[in-house]
Amino acid sequence: MSRGALERLAQAGAQLVAAMSERLSTPLVLLDDQVTSQTKFVEIAGALVKSTLTCQSPLIVYDPAHSELIYMPAIATLDVSPAREGDLLNAMEVVKECNAKVQLRKWWEKLRRADEAQAPLEIKIVNASEIGSSAQRVFTVKRDDSGKMTGVVEE
Numbered sequence: 001m002s003r004g005a006l007e008r009l010a011q012a013g014a015q016l017v018a019a020m021s022e023r024l025s026t027p028l029v030l031l032d033d034q035v036t037s038q039t040k041f042v043e044i045a046g047a048l049v050k051s052t053l054t055c056q057s058p059l060i061v062y063d064p065a066h067s068e069l070i071y072m073p074a075i076a077t078l079d080v081s082p083a084r085e086g087d088l089l090n091a092m093e094v095v096k097e098c099n100a101k102v103q104l105r106k107w108w109e110k111l112r113r114a115d116e117a118q119a120p121l122e123i124k125i126v127n128a129s130e131i132g133s134s135a136q137r138v139f140t141v142k143r144d145d146s147g148k149m150t151g152v153v154e155e
Helices: 003-025 085-094 098-116
Strands: 028-031 035-044 047-056 059-063 068-072 075-082 139-143 149-154
Touching: 035 085, 035 098, 047 098, 085 098
Parallel strands: none
Antiparallel strands: 028 059, 035 047, 047 075, 059 068, 139 149
16 A cells, blocks of 8 residues: 555544544433423313413433433323313314314304303492592493493483
């Protein structure tokens, strides 16, 4: 072999050793952490409840420079809250199964009806004699059959 060929071979060997040492000093990710989330709706005693389970899978890394395995455990969080109309509308956009969409629609309509059926707010003044001047004014609020205000009459 010529001197030039030996130098090229030595240079290629040095590059290979440098690449191997760099690779050995770089930690290897064996299992990457991923976040997954699952949301379920359930009706309990007439109330619609939303539960969201979020899981972060474990992270496992091998560090060849120190010959150690680094492990971070999985993390799971559970969030339980009353379902809102927006939650159901978001779920309807994502869900592909027809039966599930129908059930979500029924629950959405039930929440809408519950919001509309609330009784009108009643305000009572318990210390009327202590409020105002000697010239007091009394108003009567008129409402229709659905409870909406239709007018005010001063008495």
